[in-house]
Amino acid sequence: ATPALAMTHITADRMIDVETGAVIEAPVISVDGNRIASVTANGEVPEDAIRLPGATLIPGLMDMHVHLTGDAHTHGYRRLAVSAMRSALTGAKNARISLESGFTTMRNLGAPGFADVALRDAINAGDIPGPRLFVSGPAIGITGGHCDNNLLPIAYKAKGGGVADGPWAVRAKVRENFKYGADLIKLCATGGVMSKGTEPGAQQLALEEMQAAVTEAHNRGTTVAAHAHGTAGINAAIRAGVDSVEHASFLDKETIRLAKKQGTVLSMDIYVTEYILSEGEKAGILPESLEKERRVGGRQRESFRAAVDAGVKMVFGSDAAVYPHGQNARQFSRMVTFGMTPLQALQASTINAAQLLGKQNELGSIREGKLADLVAVPGNPLEDISVLERVQFVMKDGEVFKNSSENF
Template sequence: MAGSLALNSLFTLANPLVITADRMVDVKAGKVIESAVVIIEDDVIVQAGHSKKIAIPDNAEVMALGDYTLMPGLMDMHVHLTSDPTKHGYSSLSVSVPRAAITGVKHAKDTLMAGFTTVRNVGAPGFTDVALRDAINDGDVQGPRMFVAGPSLGVTGGHCDNNLLPYGYHDKSEGVADGPWEVRKKVRENIKYGATVIKFCATGGVLSKGTKVGARQYTEEEMQALIEEAHLRGLTVATHAHGTSGIKAAIRSGVDSVEHVSLLDDEAIELAKKHGTYFSMDVYVTEYILGEGEKAGILPESLAKERIVGTKQRENFRKAVKAGVNMVFGSDAGVYPHGNNGKQFARMVTWGMTPMQAIQAATINSATLLKQQESLGSIEAGRKADVIAVKGNPLDNMALMEDVGLVVKDGQIVKSLAM
């Protein structure tokens, strides 16, 4: 073999990279493989499995990790990389679009270093997420692979509008669209300027001024037009929805994933199972909102709403998991500090998932939602070389997911164990 790698610097390798570790999570089979080996050439995994079944190439560079667990690069389906978690409520008005884009550069790197090699950015002003994605793809800045929504769509005065200023300012968010043809036009505009997913607000929200969390905001006719337009162009659609009526209307209209999902009934769960809809439930963020939110400028009205829905959402998370609803990992990072995404894993287990289910939610399930399961979300031959390593066995202690040691994205070591 060409040699063994030191673990304290970054690498782009000409020879095959071999990573060995005491264990590897096979997310498709839902099992752990002991004495694991992964072989990477360029940006692709060429072999992965038990060490007895794999021959290591003579010219390989070997990274022997020992007591680590290998997993696919993690995927977070609900982030806002250009959002500043220290500026909520009225303080958010001080953030310009260029400033948001620059802030996103820092947050993208923080997210990648936390082991999240792919994210879905569900809403950003001024197409700042498109610019950030392109900068990452061009190699100008470090960050995860991004699927981006551009401005979120919503009704006048709804959760996706800016309701902080009085009438005299005539201010509204750029994603506001009312009526079936207006929402179609807005979907087309987002796609024109680089969106690869569409996000809309079906109900009120916790952090918006003057909206009721459970109140539906788009009619079913509007939702159907919006989703149909996106699907015609091959894009998946996510909807912000806390309230039961909005959740059910969005599912009936063909939405691909429902975000937050705070208030549920049995009919909503059955509809999700029938339609194959994914739930993305941010069961950690309530701790930040109620613990640190006031200092970050979150409005008293919003804190009061979170006290009402936080526990209900977690109880409904348990119900959805038990019922077998498709689940993905969605943290809402941007409401709380980026790079802390991994804190949600332990909460997902506390509220009803097995450790394996939580890891699958952030890997193969998320890849399937994005229709990328043939290239992302698992460690197997032919997949993109996105691999992370966590010290010890996180299946025994999910808090270990908060400290990812090694991050490989597209075959490049972007974080090594000594960093």
């Protein structure tokens, strides 16, 4: 008989069961290949166990809105000089940084030239380290909209890869994105902060266009994420049946009622406003974007609090790339400041995210049989959420990518 492969055992001071909020003292987690084989409390610690004294084990973190192929220093006109090939290599750098900061799963929502598909495939092939990625390909939106390229005059014929007008054109674009490897669809339902000549409050894709995209994506068994700041655009996106609303800045009572009724998930990037307003000018962000951010950021934080109070389902989404990759976890403390308990913030970035991806049986908590995505932080995040900014140990799919536990 072939001898059984050696299991990996990990022990720490405590572990958080994010599904119940229970704190398990002195856990021993045994990993067999890429899966969690067992979780025991106060059990016997095998000789060869990875020991993480002082640490708390949590599931691998999940960020549902990033752009790994972009960097925080190439905003505005600087972006025009970056090819899709170059952006894929930027993505390789940022994938490693993100994984080492504790994010083992991410949704990449919008990348030119399918650089995100190339990045995902390179990670899955084991060529480069990075989080488990779910990618959208080019974001789909209207001519002149937030997901178009509006930086140049007509002579240059610049056009975003995801531009489509009319329900059938949108269907064709959705099909094209799937053809070239997208896992899910990103729509632009309203204008945005970072794009030239668009208004965050104004609806862009029409209800019928979004319904077309949702039908195509759901037929395929996958999901739609809609960028939406303004109330009308958010409401239309929810009515069209999108699975998540990104940003969700201007919520009102009706929006919150609709989201709860439909089970729509909100992914609100409430940290990034601090970076845009302090570093944005140096980073090349357009003056009009800085002006728009001043109108959006504060309202978004009020909306976040209202959504949490109303019990809307929320996931963690940072929009990293607008601010530097690796700093994603700074958003956790803001989520607590604006109304979540530390456990709710952890759930948003683990079990809720796994549900949104339809992977709740594989990801999102430390449970026997799930994939072995584990992170350790120095201290108890239920007491001090900011310890999530100092991840010391990362395992993804049973493989250790970081262990600086001796520094505890």
